[in-house]
Amino acid sequence: MDLIIKNGTVITAQDIYKADIGIREGRIAAISDLIIAEEKTEVIDAEGMYVMPGGIDVHVHLELPFCGTISKDDFENGTKAAACGGLTTLIDYGIQQKGRPVMDAINARREKADGKVCIDYSLHGGITDWEKAQSEMEELIDNGITSFKMFMVYRNEGWMADDGDLMHALEATARNGAMIMTHSENDFVIQALLRKHGPEAKELGAWGHVITRPNFSESEAITRAIQLAEATGGRLYIVHMSTGEGADAVKAGQDRGARVFAETCPQYLLLDDSVFREKDGHLYATCPQLRKKKDQERLWKAIEHHTVEVIGTDTCTFDKAQKAMWNGDFRKIPYGMPGVETMLPLMHTYGVMQKHFSLCRLVQLLATNPAKLFGLYPQKGTIAIGTDADIVVFDPKKEKTITFEGMQTDCDWSPFEGFRIQGVPAYTFSRGQSVAKDGRFTGKVGHGAFVRRKPFGNLD
Numbered sequence: 001m002d003l004i005i006k007n008g009t010v011i012t013a014q015d016i017y018k019a020d021i022g023i024r025e026g027r028i029a030a031i032s033d034l035i036i037a038e039e040k041t042e043v044i045d046a047e048g049m050y051v052m053p054g055g056i057d058v059h060v061h062l063e064l065p066f067c068g069t070i071s072k073d074d075f076e077n078g079t080k081a082a083a084c085g086g087l088t089t090l091i092d093y094g095i096q097q098k099g100r101p102v103m104d105a106i107n108a109r110r111e112k113a114d115g116k117v118c119i120d121y122s123l124h125g126g127i128t129d130w131e132k133a134q135s136e137m138e139e140l141i142d143n144g145i146t147s148f149k150m151f152m153v154y155r156n157e158g159w160m161a162d163d164g165d166l167m168h169a170l171e172a173t174a175r176n177g178a179m180i181m182t183h184s185e186n187d188f189v190i191q192a193l194l195r196k197h198g199p200e201a202k203e204l205g206a207w208g209h210v211i212t213r214p215n216f217s218e219s220e221a222i223t224r225a226i227q228l229a230e231a232t233g234g235r236l237y238i239v240h241m242s243t244g245e246g247a248d249a250v251k252a253g254q255d256r257g258a259r260v261f262a263e264t265c266p267q268y269l270l271l272d273d274s275v276f277r278e279k280d281g282h283l284y285a286t287c288p289q290l291r292k293k294k295d296q297e298r299l300w301k302a303i304e305h306h307t308v309e310v311i312g313t314d315t316c317t318f319d320k321a322q323k324a325m326w327n328g329d330f331r332k333i334p335y336g337m338p339g340v341e342t343m344l345p346l347m348h349t350y351g352v353m354q355k356h357f358s359l360c361r362l363v364q365l366l367a368t369n370p371a372k373l374f375g376l377y378p379q380k381g382t383i384a385i386g387t388d389a390d391i392v393v394f395d396p397k398k399e400k401t402i403t404f405e406g407m408q409t410d411c412d413w414s415p416f417e418g419f420r421i422q423g424v425p426a427y428t429f430s431r432g433q434s435v436a437k438d439g440r441f442t443g444k445v446g447h448g449a450f451v452r453r454k455p456f457g458n459l460d
């Protein structure tokens with residue numbers, strides 16, 4: 001063996017048991033009560049620690065040109081930060097330029113990422129021009145791009161898909177096994193409210209972001225997307241769901257037999273829109289926006305009831321200088337926040353310790369379900385013989401207070417500043433290589449590889 005993780009408690013989506021894990025050539029080669037080390041074997045003592053599949057964050061935007069700037073964490077630093085946070089795979093996006101193939105966007109992202117990423121990664125296609133993208137879908141799937149984001153919003157950015165295109169794309173997934181991921185917000189409602197409240201932008205401050213993106217602007221779009229999925233037999237995944245009403249719509253769709261899956265993010269579970277009343281409230285602007293405490297409760301319940309099956313971060317890091325571009329006008333705030341480094345400890349502390357869900361469910365939400373739905377399973381997302389040795393050794397007792405200082409992210413604030421956490425990643429391994437220890441990056445730039453994914457991802 002190259003590496004043995006000894007004496008730990010292995011947590012998978014189904015089981016909890018004590019075992020040693022033996023790793024050879026980047027894969028798990030043995031799981032047993034006792035594995036004997038050879039002379040050159042590295043041994044990690046994980047007594048008192050959890051040994052879990054590394055987290056898979058299927059929703060990140062590294063060095064994304066957006067809102068007049070570029071998100072701060074690039075492929076190198078964003079993947080370092082993810083490793084420090086116990087994540088071993090990220091899925092970013094290659095967003096099509098109108099009139100150009102989606103494959104061009106994928107290749108452009110790969111040029112930026114390959115050789116720089118420190119953990120494995122993949123890309124979703126972003127479809128902004130269905131006319132052009134439709135003939136490419138099979139080829140993209142053959143090349144391991146098996147999921148596609150369509151925006152029901154961001155018309156001014158040229159990203160919005162209309163309902164007809166969304167319907168046709170969903171229709172295609174019923175045959176080809178891809179997944180359509182919708183950013184579900186009603187752009188027409190939001191634009192109308194922006195026109196209405198634009199003249200009072202300076203007086204409203206960051207609160208303007210709240211009143212121009214009401215709950216129904218999300219839940220209406222979610223309901224519409226589900227109806228299109230139902231009508232076509234399409235495969236739909238709702239990204240960054242933020243509202244209780246959205247969760248109700250997903251549950252109703254699932255109960256009727258629609259193939260719809262939903263993701264939420266730590267910020268929607270732990271933060272509420274009162275932050276927009278604070279001095280630096282504009283920092284928290286993200287789309288969809290943060291909601292009410294009542295929505296948080298409904299989202300926790302939606303996780304408990306399996307309406308929500310994935311937690312992702314929607315990491316899109318903008319530092320204070322970038323956020324300052326708003327200059328007091330909420331319509332100009334770069335939308336997004338950092339998250340890869342804090343998701344696992346937060347979800348252990350506020351999900352498991354607060355008894356919203358079990359340890360096995362934590363692994364399902366952050367690793368196994370994302371791997372299954374996005375065609376990475378069983379290579380990734382579990383601990384079993386033959387799988388990639390993407391492992392986080394997690395110290396469930398260590399307590400800390402979150403602060404951006406000392407974090408790997410290239411950000412000078414954290415949305416979770418001051419949050420107490422119990423449980424932190426002690427070691428992260430990517431294909432058997434150490435990539436982080438005690439929150440510090442230990443890996444090699446360029447170690448990460450692009451991973452091709454399979455279609456027909458499902459939770460079975």
Ligand code: URP
Nearest residue numbers: 183286287314316335336
């Ligand atoms: O505000 C956000 N979420 N920024 C990233 C882009 C997106 O819509 O996911």
Ligand code: ZN
Nearest residue numbers: 183239240287
């Ligand atoms: Zn989005």
Ligand code: ZN
Nearest residue numbers: 059061240314
């Ligand atoms: Zn996003």
